[in-house]
Amino acid sequence: MPLLELTNLHKFFGRFAAVAGVSLHVDAGEIVGLIGPNGSGKSTLLSTIAGAYQPDDGAIDFNGESIAHLAPDKIFARGLARSYQEPSLFFRMSALDNALLPARAQRGEHARWAPLRSRWWSQERANTALAASTLADLKLLERAHAPASDLSGGQMKLLEMGRTLMGNPKLLLLDEPTAGVAPALAYTIFEEIERMRSMHGLTFLIVEHRLEILFDFVDRLYVMHMGQVIAEGKPAAIEQDALVREVYFGE
Template sequence: MAAELSEARAALAGVSNEPGAPKPDPIVKGSNITRTFGGLKAVDVEHIEIQRGVITALIGPNGAGKTTLFNLLTGFDEPNEGDWSFNGKSLAKVPAYKVARRGMVRTFQLTKVLSKLTVIENMRLGATGQRGERFFSAAFKSLWSSQEDANTTRADELLARFKLDAKREDFAGSLSGGQRKLLEMARALMVDPELIMLDEPMAGVNPALKQSLLGHVKSLRDEGRTVLFVEHDMDMVRDISDWVIVMAQGQIVAEGTPKSVMADQRVIDAYLGAHHDTDITEIDVADLEAEAEAELVAEAEENKS
């Protein structure tokens, strides 16, 4: 597994830093994806590829379209146009639950745990293909009890891994914000996904749990899974990501390794504005004074009339 991870990372070394650059082994590919809300074009992505087996960060200022793109890729929203695929199979018009069954799952910025169910019940719900949920077999426990036992065993293993085993019988609504993030991540693993997408996993998490979450995200990659996450914490992005994609105003404006992206002028412009670094000494002070004087004269003339 370590050799595969090293190979996946090494393959990125030859990838261009231009938006939509092709990857050696993409697990997700999308083209001409747009989504408008009224007169606002929230997403306008010409091309995007996500490399298999690495951690990719999706960053950008607020309102850049990152979460909307997540919703489109995972079937929680429909684009106005565009097509995208997972493992070479189109996901256009595929509902969210079927996307998850194919091995592409996500978490949410605002956690979606079921507060009035216990932690272990939340975990069991994450498993797919449960025979006990079918109408005709539900009445016959012998048909599904062994499967539920296996799901419970897997759930307990994941709870122990995420240090939530002590909360097993607690209601999910009693967990802290950080613990809910851990529960959502653990529940997502019940389907044994190939790609896990995390929407701002560090949002609202206290410093004590943040390091734990970072370790868990890295462990997902170390197991051979692909991780795509949205995040505003640049320290986290530099620490764990192998590749970074930058969005601004619905478009991909840059991508590359964390080091190259942080030094990219397009990224600096996207976050701080294209002219954030203009030195006031470079501005013609005489022109400013003349402009101000002209405004005063115009105002005086208006008052006379």
């Protein structure tokens, strides 16, 4: 059973089908790429999976259950997290506090438990330890108390990705994780993705424009064009695919 399975998924903006009948699957433990020209529907597809948009038709199954009509927070709670093209950090908060934000079901935030320190203190301490070890893995520990705005573009991307671990996800949807990142750090980001897979058993669906990096790390790829999947396969096969070369590489 795939971890994520899309069947004939549609998302319209008015009468325009930005996602026009997409079927694909991602198996547990895979790193799957999603590529295609600008405007082909990649970001809309990720937003629809994550619940930011309601699908107009088709099915989204995650871990064997339909998530097509769940609210984004319910989808996140089931273990499906996403990151955005633009880092969505709280820039005036410290890197550590940003890392702590997504920790799920924080008891200290419930009015009922907040006055009872003993009820949330151990959880808070465990979360802080996990956030600190995440920052250490990302080589950001020495920046833990610096405001997030002081981080480089690449460090912001690493922090945004790493902190999703606090929600204990199974699947991460990443939208251009290396956008605006210097080439050397772009490779580091993909090494971190691979490390997160092996350390935490995570699964990834990744939109990425830097094909030379993406192709080094993915197991398989899907290619979108005008809201549809036009090809699927391993990097070597995708590179040779005549239709892909025509619509994507402009040959």
